[in-house]
Amino acid sequence: MERVRVGVVGCGAICGAYLGAGQQFRVLDFVACADLLPERAQARAQEFGVPRVCSVDDLVADPNVDVVLNLTVPKAHAGVATAALRAGKHTYAEKPFAVSREEGRPVYELAKKKQLRIGCAPDTFLGAGIQTCRKLIDDGWIGRPIGAAANMICHGHEDWHADPEFYYTTGGGPLFDMGPYYLTALVNLLGPVKRVTGSATITYPQRVVTSQPKYGTVLQVECPTHVMGIMEFANGAIGTIAMSFDVWAAQVPCLEIYGTEGTLAAPDPNCFGGPVRLWRNGAWSEVPLSHGYAEQSRSIGLADMAYGIRTGRPHRASGEMAFHVLDVMCGFYDAWEQGKWVALETTCERPAPLPLGLPAGTLDE
């Protein structure tokens, strides 16, 4: 299969994970790197043997680039995606899809109008752990799904990330940063969400950076950092979500799915592997992983989109699903501000499950 040429915009922390894990997918050919800070693009290109370093404008205009991989900070996602689509390029972004519905909708519409592919992280739902959960649910092991609980409780990222500002500005916070992993996993497992309600707060209006090189910098917190939500799925299941950067310690499962005949304890949806644990007939057991890609495989969603470009099949980490997840997240905030339930304007198809037995480094055609 002809390889798909990828130009990377945004060469910060997560870029190394893409360029590293991306090497396993033969369909991907990383041809160029760009960043607002050219030295970052230079460094990543050198580290991973990417042949070209250029400006963002030149990368987007480059006829040798088929897909613009957008690994910039959330506030820049929509702008970079729009420029790529206008230049006739497919584009795949890190999460979130955009920082608001108003910003995300035109990007989604433009991709449709131009008949270009738009994909979006997270792609961890294509990993062995969540794909095994999907198979168990689809094969009826927990009966009819009736509920779910998603929890990501921590104390934020200013103690390790070199540039933690974006976690505390619009488009950041635990909901927009970590919510996409949990919500995408849930949509993959249970289908789209119909309506939501929620509440949120900012416990600490300022944060002090304790990582290097910005140790001691005081950040003003612009977005909610402690968010609780309830979701009703179109299939009738009811889920809760708790996303917090304000809690020192907690003992809650990251993701559980409840059914009429059993319970599924899913692995961390921010990771690719297991363990997957199933309760049925009075006992818990660990289920062997049915699928591959249990190791760090960030870029599998991009590789899946590349297969889609070459074969014409739909890709799984789709703009449609990411825009729906964005709508769910915005819905929690709208519900909190307006004190009511919010019916979602968007929906999406559940992405097709990955087939069993894929050879390493490949996806289905």
Ligand SMILES: NC(=O)c1ccc[n+]([C@@H]2O[C@H](COP(=O)([O-])OP(=O)(O)OC[C@H]3O[C@@H](n4cnc5c(N)ncnc54)[C@H](O)[C@@H]3O)[C@@H](O)[C@H]2O)c1
């Ligand atoms: N760091 C992680 O562990 C992690 C994990 C998963 C996903 N992500 C997501 O990846 C994205 C990037 O996160 P990161 O941690 O790599 O951030 P980062 O700040 O380390 O890197 C972002 C890079 O994008 C560049 N950039 C910003 N705006 C730009 C623009 N308009 N044009 C070109 N370059 C631009 C910055 O100069 C920087 O080098 C975010 O959406 C984040 O949610 C991060």
